[in-house]
Amino acid sequence: MSGDALSANQRLYALFDHLGLERAHFGVQNTAELDSIIAARPELFASLALSGLNRLQAEIVMPVEDRLLLMYGDGGAGVDAMAASMPSLPNAESYCFKDYTVLTWSDVAGDRGAEIVPRWLDFLKRAEARAPASRPNTDQRTGEVAGISYRIAGPINGGGPALVLLPMLLSASQWEPIVERLAQHYCVISLGGRHLGGVAFIDGRGTDPGYLRGVEMHVKEIGIQPGETVLDVGCGPGSLDRWLARKTEGANPITAVDVNGYFLREAAVIAKAEGLSEIISFGPGNAEELQFADNSFDVVMSHTVMEECNADKMLAELIRVAKPGGRVGVMVRAVDMRSLWNLPVSATIKEKVEAPVPSVGIGGCADASLYRRFGQSGLTNLKLFPTTMTVSDPEGYTWKYYEPYLFSMLDDAETAEWHAAKAQAIADNSILLARWLHCAVGTKVG
Ligand SMILES: C[S@@+](CC[C@H](N)C(=O)[O-])C[C@H]1O[C@@H](n2cnc3c(N)ncnc32)[C@H](O)[C@@H]1O
Structure with missing residues (x-):
């Protein structure tokens, strides 16, 4: 089976x-x-x-x-x-x-x-x-x-x-x-395997059109040309690498690195099963200290990783390994912005559950400081913009990860109201969670 x-x-x-x-x-x-x-x-x-x-x-x-x-x-x-x-x-x-x-x-x-x-x-x-x-x-x-x-x-x-x-x-x-x-x-x-735990969580998000829409907007601004080499830093289970390999029809060799051996093992298995192991190579790599020589890649990109690292060290490394004329693109979750839970609940509940969720590592970047960091990095031709990710499957891993956090903020009556509103939103096909992401793209001076 x-x-x-x-x-x-x-x-x-x-x-x-x-x-x-x-x-x-x-x-x-x-x-x-x-x-x-x-x-x-x-x-x-x-x-x-x-x-x-x-x-x-x-x-x-x-x-x-x-x-x-x-x-x-x-x-x-x-x-x-x-x-x-x-x-x-x-x-x-x-x-x-x-x-x-x-x-x-x-x-x-x-x-x-x-x-x-x-x-x-x-x-x-x-x-x-x-x-x-x-x-x-x-x-x-x-x-x-x-x-x-x-x-x-x-x-x-x-x-x-x-x-x-x-x-x-x-x-x-x-x-x-x-x-x-x-x-x-x-x-x-x-x-x-891909159906459980972190792989199901990140791969579920990484194959959801609600996330890929935002990623696509970011990658479009990077402007990857056929034949250019791509480095993906913090690839997780490789969902975005597989998406990019398909989108570019294999025209861009992708090197994907992560500090997490579990993700790398699972990423290689999934890419192989999907016939993409020729175009994507997975291996260990630390965003704060990349093992590649200066000026190695045409494109260096990273999605929702800078939250977990020392952002200053990471950005310096991404720029170092990009070739002159190459592009560096970073997307981070925006913990400084309110979410949208599109459920018909009272304003009191909305006020609580849509408040920014504090979730960033020490030295990490998960807010609009991304724009200043890029602005002061020496990169040129800057494209700085927020985008969103949406989640609309209440049975999916992403929803099931985000939702329980809210119950600590609601009393019993509010929890009951939440469940009724959720059933209503499912019934009228309008259920939706939207969260903001900050994106930045810049070109290394040639
Ligand atoms: C939220 S996942 C994002 C995965 C993928 N980029 C995506 O958007 O689907 C964050 C990933 O960053 C990786 N990561 C965290 N710190 C890292 C570091 N210092 N160097 C490389 N990867 C790191 C984690 O192991 C994890 O796989």
């Missing part, structure tokens, strides 16, 4: 059947692909641990709240989300990382693995004593079922209870730093 039409939960059910999992412990960062499974088959969950949380919709995890562990940081917007959710989940356990802000791209297992492992093992031991998980009877350490890849560490052939790890969001090392320690006690099944 690998049909494109399958939903993520159908794929997961097929995998669970294949591995003989009637009950398992689960580790996730975000519940998006488990939401409907939690509702329909809560008995599948011997326990559920959410690690690196910065948003949570309490009603979704309610059916498993007596075997739920929430791990989050004490900084940033996530604290409010947790404070709002916790009273509805009185039986859940929680652990707060001190002096730690969880951002979408935080490497939580890498940064806080030493705290996560003992806490989680203790929680798992108690959950396992209450309702033991299935012991997968397989001797296959790797495989793929219904488009989901799996890799097993620890005891196999019925030797250990199943602990299923779904991919995290943008975390560079994913669960890797802690897998071996968990595998001393559990049959740890790490999942991957």
Whole structure:
């Protein structure tokens, strides 16, 4: 089974059947692909641990709240989300990382693995004593079922209870730093592929016309000519590289780099499956310290990456590796602008949910300072403009990632109003989320 039409939960059910999992412990960062499974088959969950949380919709995890562990940081917007959710989940356990802000791209297992492992093992031991998980009877350490890849560490052939790890969001090392320690006690099944986690999130956005419309406007201003070489910095799962390769009909060799090995592995698999591996080459690369010589590429572009890096270092590097006469194009999310949630809700709710969402790394750029940075960079022929991305599938990963953040701002009556308005907007085909992006393009002096 690998049909494109399958939903993520159908794929997961097929995998669970294949591995003989009637009950398992689960580790996730975000519940998006488990939401409907939690509702329909809560008995599948011997326990559920959410690690690196910065948003949570309490009603979704309610059916498993007596075997739920929430791990989050004490900084940033996530604290409010947790404070709002916790009273509805009185039986859940929680652990707060001190002096730690969880951002979408935080490497939580890498940064806080030493705290996560003992806490989680203790929680798992108690959950396992209450309702033991299935012991997968397989001797296959790797495989793929219904488009989901799996890799097993620890005891196999019925030797250990199943602990299923779904991919995290943008975390560079994913669960890797802690897998071996968990595998001393559990049959740890790490999942991957384009239908889950960060790849589903970023690739879902990167193949959505609502995002590509804004990207296209930006790329048009870059003005890529046939035969010009392109460097894409912070390529993620390579969605925009595949889009560009198709758009330019393979006329431009694309070099795509990222610091995230998980994304690079998945990007190469997807590009190969789509027959694009000849035109796109993926490899490791850090925006703040690119490994390429000065004056290497005709076009250097980057989309929604400068938020996560030191923006000064990154822009200097992008310019350094561009050839004289080459163009540098950067697009960032605009956390200084209000969003549009096109749902028929009251002005009070709109005021809250459409407020700018603070989400930028230290030294990163996610606001109109992008224009000043380009203005002072020495680049010429500047094109500076905002654009938007839209999301109109409330079942898609992007919507499911953004929406739960709002519930920490709404009281019970407002939440009920929100759900009714959402049903109304779906019924009248007008549901829409729009967010701003800032774009800048400049030419390196030749
Ligand atoms: C939100 S994703 C954007 C992916 C892609 N550009 C797109 O728009 O679909 C941000 C990407 O930037 C990468 N990234 C973050 N810091 C980076 C750095 N210092 N160097 C290279 N890539 C980085 C992340 O690993 C992630 O893949």
